[in-house]
Amino acid sequence: MTEATLVQAVNRALHTAMAADPEVLLLGEDIGVNGGVFRATEGLLKEFGADRVIDTPLSETGIIGTAVGMALYGLKPVAEIQFLDFIYPGFDQIVSELAKFRYRSGGQYPCHVVIRTPYGGGIKGGLYHSQSTEAYFAHTAGLKVVVPSTPADAYGLLLSAIFDPDPVIFLEPKRIYRSVSGEIPEGDHREPIGKARIVREGTDVSVFAYGAMIPPATEACQSLEGEGISAELVDLRTLSPVDSPAVIASVEKTGRAVIVHEAARFCGYGAEIAAILADKAFYSLKAPIARVTGFDTPFPYALENLYLPNAARIRQSVLDTVRAA
Amino acid sequence: MLLARAFDERCLTLQRQGRIGFYVPAMGQEAAQIGCGWALDPADWLFPAYRELGLALTRGVTLDELLCQFFGNAQDRLKGRQMPNHYGYRDRNFVVGSSPIGTQIIQAVGAAMAARRRGDAIVTIPFFGDGATSSNDFHAGLNFAGVFRVPTIFFCQNNEWAISLPRSRQTAAKTLAEKGGAYGVPGEVVDGNDVHQVFRAVRTARARAIAGDGPTLIEAQVYRLGPHSTSDDPRRYRSDAELAEWKQKDPIGRLKHELLDAGAWTEEQDAALLEEVRGEVAQALARTETVGPADPTSFLDDVYATRTPALDEQRHYLEEMLKAGMVRQ
Numbered sequence: 001m002t003e004a005t006l007v008q009a010v011n012r013a014l015h016t017a018m019a020a021d022p023e024v025l026l027l028g029e030d031i032g033v034n035g036g037v038f039r040a041t042e043g044l045l046k047e048f049g050a051d052r053v054i055d056t057p058l059s060e061t062g063i064i065g066t067a068v069g070m071a072l073y074g075l076k077p078v079a080e081i082q083f084l085d086f087i088y089p090g091f092d093q094i095v096s097e098l099a100k101f102r103y104r105s106g107g108q109y110p111c112h113v114v115i116r117t118p119y120g121g122g123i124k125g126g127l128y129h130s131q132s133t134e135a136y137f138a139h140t141a142g143l144k145v146v147v148p149s150t151p152a153d154a155y156g157l158l159l160s161a162i163f164d165p166d167p168v169i170f171l172e173p174k175r176i177y178r179s180v181s182g183e184i185p186e187g188d189h190r191e192p193i194g195k196a197r198i199v200r201e202g203t204d205v206s207v208f209a210y211g212a213m214i215p216p217a218t219e220a221c222q223s224l225e226g227e228g229i230s231a232e233l234v235d236l237r238t239l240s241p242v243d244s245p246a247v248i249a250s251v252e253k254t255g256r257a258v259i260v261h262e263a264a265r266f267c268g269y270g271a272e273i274a275a276i277l278a279d280k281a282f283y284s285l286k287a288p289i290a291r292v293t294g295f296d297t298p299f300p301y302a303l304e305n306l307y308l309p310n311a312a313r314i315r316q317s318v319l320d321t322v323r324a325a
Numbered sequence: 326m327l328l329a330r331a332f333d334e335r336c337l338t339l340q341r342q343g344r345i346g347f348y349v350p351a352m353g354q355e356a357a358q359i360g361c362g363w364a365l366d367p368a369d370w371l372f373p374a375y376r377e378l379g380l381a382l383t384r385g386v387t388l389d390e391l392l393c394q395f396f397g398n399a400q401d402r403l404k405g406r407q408m409p410n411h412y413g414y415r416d417r418n419f420v421v422g423s424s425p426i427g428t429q430i431i432q433a434v435g436a437a438m439a440a441r442r443r444g445d446a447i448v449t450i451p452f453f454g455d456g457a458t459s460s461n462d463f464h465a466g467l468n469f470a471g472v473f474r475v476p477t478i479f480f481c482q483n484n485e486w487a488i489s490l491p492r493s494r495q496t497a498a499k500t501l502a503e504k505g506g507a508y509g510v511p512g513e514v515v516d517g518n519d520v521h522q523v524f525r526a527v528r529t530a531r532a533r534a535i536a537g538d539g540p541t542l543i544e545a546q547v548y549r550l551g552p553h554s555t556s557d558d559p560r561r562y563r564s565d566a567e568l569a570e571w572k573q574k575d576p577i578g579r580l581k582h583e584l585l586d587a588g589a590w591t592e593e594q595d596a597a598l599l600e601e602v603r604g605e606v607a608q609a610l611a612r613t614e615t616v617g618p619a620d621p622t623s624f625l626d627d628v629y630a631t632r633t634p635a636l637d638e639q640r641h642y643l644e645e646m647l648k649a650g651m652v653r654q
Contacts, residue, residue, distance in 0.1 A: 025442070051442060057472055062431055062465035069435020069449075072420060073370070075442065077435075089461065096425045097432065105413055105421040106403040107627040141628050165630035194633075241633040 004184045007177040009151035010040045012184060013158035018048050020188055024162055027054040027063055028080030037082055038118060038177055060090035067113045068098050076162060077113050084119035085128045098167045099142030114161045114168045120212045120262055121308050122175035126301035132263040137169045138240040144193055145239040147171045149214035153237060155184040156191030164193060173212035194238045196246040202232030205256040205322050208273055210236040213260045213309060220314035229322050239269055247273060248280045255286040256321050262308050265293040287324040292317045326355040326577050328602040329379045332388060335606045340555040345395045349410040351378040353550035356576030357482050359383055360523030364531060370418045370436050372429035372451040375410040384417040388609035398616045405619035427453055427460030434466050437475035448476045448534045456487025458501050471509035476534035478527060479542040482517060484549035489562040505542035517545030518576040621647060621654050
């Protein structure tokens with residue numbers, strides 16, 4: 001075990017995978033000499049060479065399309081898109097190609113590409129360095145969507161993603177790249193994709209969150225202890241395929257649900273969690289399902305602290321839910 | 326070439342009879358596709374668009390395989406999921422295509438980088454039309470190919486029409502081949518109705534690529550003698566006179582006259598061959614018509630390597646609906 005920040009954990013996972021398997025390679029903008037604009041790939045060019053840490057021209061469709069071609073041939077490419085906000089020129093390659101190759105070929109062409117990309121607000125990034133558009137990807141059959149919130153999970157989930165037979169969109173919460181640190185395992189230690197994690201157990205209300213919303217949700221849950229409220233916090237970790245049994249089991253126990261994400265509310269990922277609960281845990285519910293989310297606007301630069309859910313808003317929503325019934 | 330033409334004609338009829346839902350004919354492009362296919366090695370990776378019948382035949386794809394795909398039946402390798410003409414066969418290095426235009430162009434570059442990394446001496450060849458030279462992935466593909474100097478041959482069949490848009494409105498450039506220049510990729514125009522010229526150009530480009538001298542863009546100038554697809558009526562946008570002019574240059578007629586002039590072929594042989602290929606098509610069709618429908622729940626497979634619990638649940642639901650007669654294939 002060593003101590004690492006979340007971004008260092010990403011770096012160590014890439015290192016572990018590349019050392020273990022010569023068919024793992026990286027491609028993206030500024031990932032080689034520069035080590036990535038967030039330094040996620042620092043030192044990897046020196047260690048593994050320019051054939052495996054490939055600085056590409058500035059084209060997201062080029063990066064992702066190239067990675068798709070490499071994966072069809074059998075390699076395990078890990079593409080970095082500098083910010084999730086810039087992924088859209090490559091959206092056609094993701095949705096029309098990457099997600100559908102196995103399916104449209106009747107199983108002849110698996111296409112296991114990992115696309116790593118920092119997402120989310122809280123870094124004064126304005127409209128185009130802050131968005132949280134995970135729902136676009138979770139909506140697309142054929143993709144897996146993973147969001148870690150701790151260094152250990154970033155390490156173990158990224159290793160799982162790289163050796164997964166399916167394409168994975170790996171969303172890295174850049175706001176907490178360096179603000180959280182913790183122990184990470186050594187070697188090829190994988191966390192399973194598709195499993196939620198109970199951050200803290202509770203009996204009165206379930207709070208569902210992921211990525212950079214885990215720290216404020218944790219703070220909110222802790223502060224409610226003083227009010228005599230026992231809140232369970234579930235880190236979803238994998239958005240697709242979702243761990244429905246964990247979501248349902250938690251609400252069967254607590255009878256109340258608060259869903260937190262920084263993405264816009266309308267058709268946001270939380271709507272799917274609410275629908276799962278309405279379908280499968282309706283008779284366990286004692287109160288309406290609540291959502292604490294971003295607003296249905298583009299992402300505002302100077303006013304981002306008003307846009308993003310914080311511990312106080314989450315706390316209030318949990319209190320309202322518990323007091324409702 | 327004659328087999329491709331006979332098959333195309335039969336499939337157009339099948340669509341008109343309502344026996345297949347849709348069809349994309351390749352007529353007029355046989356020399357370009359077959360000349361290219363013959364110049365390649367079976368280990369080379371092809372990234373087709375959806376108008377590559379002649380090319381598929383050079384890879385030993387059988388008429389039965391193609392017809393089963395068009396019918397989407399129990400023997401369709403793609404399990405009834407794709408529209409006709411969007412076929413692919415991994416064991417023939419014929420990558421399964423899609424409908425979005427140009428996406429395969431950049432993928433071929435990635436596959437070439439992967440082949441080089443593995444030390445495989447092969448080339449990759451994306452196939453696309455004049456319309457695709459306006460797509461994002463054409464530019465990304467040529468740019469990446471130039472930068473990484475990959476063993477890729479970009480094979481553009483300029484058939485003059487992107488559905489209703491003429492080549493002159495697709496780009497102000499004089500040729501499509503010259504677009505390679507800006508990316509450091511040599512471009513070459515060939516007469517796509519001349520099977521020998523296409524063969525030689527692809528052979529040369531392949532040798533360059535294998536020698537490590539990088540990619541080539543080939544523009545094969547052809548003409549789409551048929552509609553874009555069975556949903557299209559080309560009389561809305563192009564003249565009979567233009568069509569008649571290009572029919573004079575039909576690659577099959579051209580090759581036939583070449584052979585007749587050289588004394589290597591006779592009218593009798595030609596008529597016999599035509600009869601033979603039509604017979605082949607008829608027999609393949611007769612065999613295909615005995616194949617049953619695709620498994621009704623198989624469309625829930627291959628979304629992921631293993632079915633998710635949600636897909637298991639949806640399969641169960643579908644089975645119940647089938648059993649109750651609430652849904653029909």
